[in-house]
Amino acid sequence: MGRYLKLASIMSLAMFVALLLTTCSSPTAVEPSATPTLMAIVLSPTPINPTPTPTPTVILPSPTANIQTSTPTLQPTPIENTPTPLPTTPPVVITPQPTIGSTRISEADQMVQVYVPAGEFLMGSVDPEAKQTIAGGRAYPEIPQHTVNLDGYWIDKYEVTNAQYALCVAAGVCRAPFNTASYTYANYYGNPEFSNYPVMWVNWSMARQYCEWGGRRLPTEAEWEKASRGTEGQKYPWGNETISGELANFCDINCTRSIANPLYNDGYPDVAPVGSYPAGASPYGAMDMSGNVWEWVNSLIQPYPYDATDGREDPNASGERAWRGGPWSNGYWWMRSSIRYRSVPSYWWYNLGFRCAASG
Numbered sequence: 115m116g117r118y119l120k121l122a123s124i125m126s127l128a129m130f131v132a133l134l135l136t137t138c139s140s141p142t143a144v145e146p147s148a149t150p151t152l153m154a155i156v157l158s159p160t161p162i163n164p165t166p167t168p169t170p171t172v173i174l175p176s177p178t179a180n181i182q183t184s185t186p187t188l189q190p191t192p193i194e195n196t197p198t199p200l201p202t203t204p205p206v207v208i209t210p211q212p213t214i215g216s217t218r219i220s221e222a223d224q225m226v227q228v229y230v231p232a233g234e235f236l237m238g239s240v241d242p243e244a245k246q247t248i249a250g251g252r253a254y255p256e257i258p259q260h261t262v263n264l265d266g267y268w269i270d271k272y273e274v275t276n277a278q279y280a281l282c283v284a285a286g287v288c289r290a291p292f293n294t295a296s297y298t299y300a301n302y303y304g305n306p307e308f309s310n311y312p313v314m315w316v317n318w319s320m321a322r323q324y325c326e327w328g329g330r331r332l333p334t335e336a337e338w339e340k341a342s343r344g345t346e347g348q349k350y351p352w353g354n355e356t357i358s359g360e361l362a363n364f365c366d367i368n369c370t371r372s373i374a375n376p377l378y379n380d381g382y383p384d385v386a387p388v389g390s391y392p393a394g395a396s397p398y399g400a401m402d403m404s405g406n407v408w409e410w411v412n413s414l415i416q417p418y419p420y421d422a423t424d425g426r427e428d429p430n431a432s433g434e435r436a437w438r439g440g441p442w443s444n445g446y447w448w449m450r451s452s453i454r455y456r457s458v459p460s461y462w463w464y465n466l467g468f469r470c471a472a473s474g
C-alpha cells in the first residue's frame with residue numbers, strides 16, 4: 115500500500131512537470147488576456163470651487179407685513195334724503211337774437227323771410243338823373259341822400275308767387291288777380307307752369323290784404339330800400355358793379371318790348387321764376403330786389419328825407435303809393451336800388467307784384 119501511494123505521488127509530480135514544460139516552451143503567442151490590464155486613470159483636476167461668497171442674509175420684510183388683512187369698509191357719508199323742491203318758475207328760454215343771414219318760414223304760405231338788423235342806412239341817391247322828369251314824370255326824386263334809422267325787421271326773401279297768392283284766394287280772403295295772362299304768356303296765373311313766378315295784376319289793397327292774411331304787412335319804402343342795398347348806399351343789391359345777365363331780370367335781348375337791350379342776356383323775355391338770380395342777392399339775402407316785377411310798398415310817395423311819422427305810412431291816407439325795384443320790362447337804369455315809381459293804389463299792371471315784411 116505504501117508503495118502504491120508513493121508511486122502515485124511520483125506519477126502526479128511527473129505529470130505536473132510535463133505540463134509545466136509544455137506550457138513554457140510553446141511558441142504560440144499567448145492570447146491577450148481578456149482580462150483588462152490596469153488602465154491609467156487620468157484624474158481630471160477637480161475644479162476647486164471658489165469659496166462661495168456668503169450670501170448676505172437679507173431679511174426681507176415680510177410681504178404680508180404691510181398688507182392689511184382686512185379691507186377697510188368705507189363708511190358712506192350719510193345723505194339726507196331731502197327732496198329738492200321743484201322750481202316754482204318756468205325755465206327761461208333764451209331765443210338767440212336774429213342777425214344777418216337769419217331766416218324764418220311763414221306758416222301761412224311757407225315764404226322764407228330774411229332778417230335785417232336794426233340800425234342806420236343811407237337812403238336815396240345823388241344820381242343827377244334821378245329826377246321826376248324820367249318816364250313821363252312817373253319816376254320820383256331820390257334826392258337828397260340821407261340817413262335813416264330803422265328797428266330790426268323781417269322781409270320776404272322772394273316776391274310773392276302765383277301759387278302762394280292762390281292759397282289766399284282759396285282761403286276766401288284774397289280776390290283773384292285782375293288778369294290771368296302775362297305780357298307774353300296767355301295763360302299765366304293758375305297755370306302750374308308758372309306757380310313759382312311772381313303774382314301780378316294785383317293792386318295795393320290786394321297786396322296789403324295778402325300780407326295781412328300771411329301774418330305780415332307791406333314793407334315801408336325805407337325798409338324795402340335798406341333790405342335791397344344794405345347800409346352804405348350801394349347802387350344795386352349786389353354792390354356797385356355794372357349789371358349783367360346773371361344779376362337781374364330786366365329788358366335784355368330776350369325782352370319782347372321795343373326797348374330790348376341786345377348787349378345783355380338774362381335768359382327771360384318776360385318775368386322769371388322768383389330767385390333765379392342768386393348772384394344778384396341783396397346784402398341780407400333777398401332776391402329780385404332789382405328787376406323781375408316792381409313791388410308795392412306801404413308808403414305814400416312823398417319827398418325825401420323819409421319820415422315814417424309824417425303820415426306817409428298811414429294805410430288810410432289817400433294818395434299815390436310807391437313802387438320799388440324796377441321791372442323785367444325796363445332797362446338797367448331802372449334796376450338801381452334807389453329808384454322810385456308810383457301810382458294810385460287801385461292800379462295793377464303786367465309788371466307789378468309785391469313782397470311782405472314783419473317787425474322784428
Ligand SMILES: [Ca+2]
Pocket residue numbers: 363364365366368369380381382383384442
Ligand atoms: Ca329779361
Ligand SMILES: [Ca+2]
Pocket residue numbers: 273402403404405406407408409439440
Ligand atoms: Ca323785384
